[in-house]
Amino acid sequence: MIDRSYLRENPEEVRDAVENRGADVDVDELLELDERWRELKAKGDELRHERNQVSKRIGKLTGKENEEEREAAIEESKALKAELEEVEAEAADLKDELDERMLEVPNVPHETVPLGLEERHNVEDRRWGFDDLRVDADEVVPHYELGEELDIIDEGRGAKTTGSGFYFLKGDGARLEHALIQFMLDIHREQGYVDVFPPVPVTSEAMRGTGQFPKFVDDAYRLGGSNDEEYADDDLWLCPTAEVPVTNMYADDILLKEDLPLKHQAYSPNFRREAGEHGTETRGIVRVHQFNKVELVNFVEPEESYDRLEGLLEEAEEVLRRLELPYRILELCTGDLTFASAKTYDIEVWAPADDMDDGPEEGGRWLEVSSASNFEDFQARRAGLRYRPERHESAEYLHTLNASGLALPRVMVAILEYYQNEDGTVTVPEALRPYMDGQEVIEGHEKVGEAALGAGERE
RNA sequence: GCCAGGAUGGCCGAACGGUAAGGCGCACGCCUGGAAAGCGUGUUCCCUUUCGGGAUUCUGGGUUCAAAUCCCAGUCCUGGCGCCA
Incomplete structure (x- = not known):
């Protein structure tokens, strides 16, 4: 606010x-x-x-x-x-x-944010990792096909138990997910982050504190009620991002100057309705209703928030660098900023398989895996996050920032496509092998059930 | 889930229904050769250029001319009982 x-x-x-x-x-x-x-x-x-x-x-x-x-x-x-x-x-x-x-007035963009109402006005700052690519985009099989062939991603059975937009990871797929989570948490712990494992249901009040509500009620999953109905402050919703519980952790608290900067990382599942999002761009696990994410949340003194934003971006990028996945950094224009943000950088990883118009010259497409944002005191004012600059002075609103570090399914898409080999196997990125018991290649599994038999995928 | 007790400023802690004591911490000032002690002022939010005023005793209702205080509902905490991965 x-x-x-x-x-x-x-x-x-x-x-x-x-x-x-x-x-x-x-x-x-x-x-x-x-x-x-x-x-x-x-x-x-x-x-x-x-x-x-x-x-x-x-x-x-x-x-x-x-x-x-x-x-x-x-x-x-x-x-x-x-x-x-x-x-x-x-x-x-x-x-x-x-x-x-x-509550419906969006944050005021920082003066350095590029002017523009549309996506094309976003400014690309830089690219990383494109010098020596290990695949030719034209020959890469999309992750949703490869995932099915290897039997490590099962969308059909996810739809059966839960609905479309939900999926099972299986065998090495599930294992890759666990490995990525631990890998990311280890990196950020090195960067000074304190782990937090948050509750998954969050109150309407918390959703309002970070700026999801009242505007984006339709995107959330409500517990025990319809989204159309009126909601009370203590009604519960499924967490859409760990930003919500973690930022609101200190709601109505007064932190000490010595506590800042306070850096938390939180692994959590995230739930989003993603109403009306369908089509080729969303095949596979690029846009799903439930996904895991390691979130980085910072609480800082106002004077330091813009320096911290640069640092935060570096911290999130580090994950892709160690995985050796090509990516780019985008500076979002005023029209593309989220409601609560004053300035945002997007990190987009390269997924080579599906060739899109707005992808790089090498082919493939960009997938947003993180947004690093400075909310200044916008969330702090809504949630009541304060600190005391000096003991005798009155408490002031602090600044909050966050970034994904990173969103897992899209990183997995990038790995399955970028680390894909000609024989249809996938090489495990070197940095990830210690988390996979040394495994170097994902070769897939024999499929289960009569459907596989009928399709000639099993004898 | 049931029963009992509780929630007051940054912290601790008082207050027969009559308009929120006191203490601690912190800051500034006075005092001092310097410090300590002592004394004074300040240390929530809102309105107001200033002066000043209003609100605020967990939240929301109610009774009353008047509520921290009485009544109802809720939230959270503590203890006991029950249930339970």
Whole structure:
């Protein structure tokens, strides 16, 4: 949430921000609401002041001799109360509406964010790992075909037990997943991250704290209710990213200056409805309803947040470097920023199989595996995340940042496609072998069941 | 799940229904040769240029002229019982 007094004092900046993002927010209406509320608030305060005076008098008017005066004062207090209730009720309604509307105002982009409303206005900063490629994109089999051939990814049976968009990993596939998780956690632990294993259900309140709610209710899985129904603060939802539980861990806390920067990493499953996302770009496990991710969350002092953003990006990139997977860094433009972010870098890994128009010259396509974002005090204000710069000073909002480090299925896609061999096996990246008991190649498994027999895939 | 007890400022901790003591910590000032002690001020949020005012005793309702205090509902914590991977 942006600061209301910032809005009041810098309406032009907010108006520009909203426009550059292509967001649908009426700033003038907000300003007017604020103005009207403040008027009523002042009026209510005045009335209440009068009433407090009268009330104090009543308390002192004891004994028989003051009986009459006392009764008169009580009458006066009653009259004031009636008037007060009217004014305050109206003020409360306005304040509720104002608060609600403020929750829908996106963050103000940092001045260094490229201007633009569309994806093509994102700026590519750099590429890594394209000098000596180990595959020719034209000959690579897509992961969804290879995964099925090797019987390490089973989408059909995932749909059977749960629904489309869910899948089983099996044998070396499942093992690769476990290996990647431990591998990533080890890297980030070296970088100073403290592990956290978060609860998976999160409250509406937590979802609001990080900025998922109220805007993106439709993307979440609700526990025990329909998304269309009204929700209460303590209703539960399945975690869409560990950012939610981990950032909200310290909600309404006051951290010490010495605690910062505080760096947490959290491995967790993530659940997203991904409503209406279908087609060739989403075949396989590129866009699914449940996936695992190691998330990096930072809590820092405001002055340091932009330096930390660069550091955070490096920390996330390190995973791809050690896996020796080619990737690029993208600076998102104003229109592509997420709701709560002031500045975001995307890390996109190269998946060579499916040739897309917006992919690199070498063929294949880019897959977003991480977004490193600085939210400044936007989430901190919503969630109540503060720190005390000096012991005697009052608490201030800190800055939060996060990045995936990384999203697992897409890394797996990149590995299955980039490390694919001509004989249809997959070489295990060297850095990952210690986590696979030294295994160097994934050769696949014999399929199970009569369907495989009928298809001639088994004798 | 049941029963009992609890929730007050950064922390500790008081308050017959009458308008939130006191202490600690921290900061600044006074005092001092310097320090300690002592004294003073400050140490939530909102409105207000200032002066000042309002709100705030876990949350939400209710009773009352007046609620930290009484009533109802909820959240969380503690203990006991029950259940249970």
